Structure formats: structure tokens, C-alpha cells
Amino acid sequence: MANSFPYAGGGRPGSYQRRNVDPFAAIRRNHRIKVPQVRVISPEGKQLGVLDTPKAINLALENGLDLVEVAPNATPPVCRIMDFGKYVYEEQKKHTHSKSTASKIKEIEFSARIAENDFFTKLRHAEQFLSHGNKVKLRLKFRGREMAHTEIGFNVMKRAVIELAGMGHPDADPKLIGRNIHVMLSPLPVNKRKPKFHVPGEDDIEEDDEAPENVSSPAEA
Structure with a gap:
């Protein structure tokens, strides 16, 4: 009787090759x-x-x-x-723990007309997240007629990226998507991080191990 299973060797086009995904299978043990x-x-x-x-x-x-x-x-x-x-x-x-930590993204929300003290508070929070090795998504939301002056929002985001340069670098330039400007920051290597606003251990935000963090002030809610 002919073998009905696909040929598993030789890399022939259309052939089926079972891939061993167990990283511990190559470790020899016992017999x-x-x-x-x-x-x-x-x-x-x-x-x-x-x-x-x-x-x-x-x-x-x-x-x-x-x-x-x-x-x-x-x-x-x-x-x-x-x-x-x-x-x-x-x-x-x-x-699993390492992978979970590496893939965690925290979000900081700004507004186009954000007050100076709120701006620096958000930068401090962003630095804290970056210091823990998290990626940080900066998001600026336009409200009402603010869309007529998107350059104001871009100036806020560019300034934030510059202020956070000692802790993280942007994956790409800020982009306008709908009524929001987005930019993603990745943390710098540990030995190159230089916080300007956040003192490690001081007023740390309690992090949620599962959900992304969205930091916004009551005035912006």
C-alpha cells in the first residue's frame, strides 16, 4: 500500500516538513x-x-x-x-516573563494646549516607564477646532521627544492619525539612560502588569 503521508525530507516543493519547536529537544539526557x-x-x-x-x-x-x-x-x-x-x-x-516585560507598552496622553506643569509631570512619568524598560507611546489628542492648528500639537510632541532623549529614542517621526498625533519611544540601553525629571524610587507610579498605562491629568479627561 502506498504511503499516504507527504514526503518529509529533501525540501521538495509541496512537501511537508515537521519543524521541532521545542528549544530543549536538543539537550541530551539519560539514555x-x-x-x-x-x-x-x-x-x-x-x-x-x-x-x-x-x-x-x-x-x-x-x-x-x-x-x-x-x-x-x-x-x-x-x-x-x-x-x-x-x-x-x-x-x-x-x-515568558522576559517576553511579557519586553512587549509592554505604556501610553502618555498630551493635549495641544497642555499647561507647563502638566507637561513636565507627564515627562516624569514617561521617564519612569522608560527606566523600567517599557516602550512608551506618546499620544496627543486634538479637541474641537484645535485641528485647524496641528502645528501646535506637533511642536508639543517634538519638544517631548527632545526632552526625553536621555531615556529613549523615537521609532519614527510623530505622525498625525485621525485627530491624534502618535510617536513611539523605545528605551535606551541601561548604561546610557540619563533621567532629567524622574528620580528612581521617588513617587513611582504603580504599574499594572497586564494593561497598558494611560497617564492623563483630570483637566484633560
């Missing part, structure tokens, strides 16, 4: 370790010396753990006895 001897590290980090691989595997399994290859290019390869499932869980947890 997948084929070299005759390995250098073994205990769960506590203690050097156990060079052992025959079958003996090292049995030592790990007897303790309900796994023998995991951590330095495959060493001679002999270095393996550690550990709970591999727990290790994978912790690594995935760290990756």
Missing part, C-alpha cells in the same frame, strides 16, 4: 547520552569526577532525577544530575 564516559556534577554542584555513562545514568535515576548534558563539547562531556522537568519549567517561566 540519549551515547559517549562512554562523562564528567558528572551533583545536584548541589559538587564534582563527582569522570564516570562510565551507564553508571552515571543509574546514579541519577536511582535518585529520581535525570543525567543532563550541560557541556557537550568538553572532553569528556560534562553532565549534571538534576530534575530536568523542573529545569524546563523554570526556564520557560523566565522566558
Whole structure:
């Protein structure tokens, strides 16, 4: 009977190739370790010396753990006895948290005729978000007849970008979309950040871990 499954090799046009998306699949452990001897590290980090691989595997399994290859290019390869499932869980947890933090966007809203003190308060909030590694979206909303003088709004946004240059850089020039001007700021590397308005630890805004932050004053609501 002919095989009804698509051919999985050779990269032939129209062929189906299963892609392994598990980043931990390449890590050899237990009976997948084929070299005759390995250098073994205990769960506590203690050097156990060079052992025959079958003996090292049995030592790990007897303790309900796994023998995991951590330095495959060493001679002999270095393996550690550990709970591999727990290790994978912790690594995935760290990756998820890192990804969530990196993708967080905070929003600061301005108005075309914003008062000077409100303007600097918003810059302080923007600097705080940038100091935490968040991207910051600056948005200026025109009201009523203010659309007849959009240059006023652009001047406010350009000034804000200049004032925040010590903490973040614009991904693109400010753009008018509908009745709003938008510009996205990305944080500078930590060692290059120079806050002008925000003192770390002083009057920090409590951040919502899930929703974007929209900072606006009562007068602009």
C-alpha cells in the first residue's frame, strides 16, 4: 500500500516538513547520552569526577532525577544530575516573563494646549516607564477646532521627544492619525539612560502588569 503521508525530507516543493519547536529537544539526557564516559556534577554542584555513562545514568535515576548534558563539547562531556522537568519549567517561566516585560507598552496622553506643569509631570512619568524598560507611546489628542492648528500639537510632541532623549529614542517621526498625533519611544540601553525629571524610587507610579498605562491629568479627561 502506498504511503499516504507527504514526503518529509529533501525540501521538495509541496512537501511537508515537521519543524521541532521545542528549544530543549536538543539537550541530551539519560539514555540519549551515547559517549562512554562523562564528567558528572551533583545536584548541589559538587564534582563527582569522570564516570562510565551507564553508571552515571543509574546514579541519577536511582535518585529520581535525570543525567543532563550541560557541556557537550568538553572532553569528556560534562553532565549534571538534576530534575530536568523542573529545569524546563523554570526556564520557560523566565522566558515568558522576559517576553511579557519586553512587549509592554505604556501610553502618555498630551493635549495641544497642555499647561507647563502638566507637561513636565507627564515627562516624569514617561521617564519612569522608560527606566523600567517599557516602550512608551506618546499620544496627543486634538479637541474641537484645535485641528485647524496641528502645528501646535506637533511642536508639543517634538519638544517631548527632545526632552526625553536621555531615556529613549523615537521609532519614527510623530505622525498625525485621525485627530491624534502618535510617536513611539523605545528605551535606551541601561548604561546610557540619563533621567532629567524622574528620580528612581521617588513617587513611582504603580504599574499594572497586564494593561497598558494611560497617564492623563483630570483637566484633560
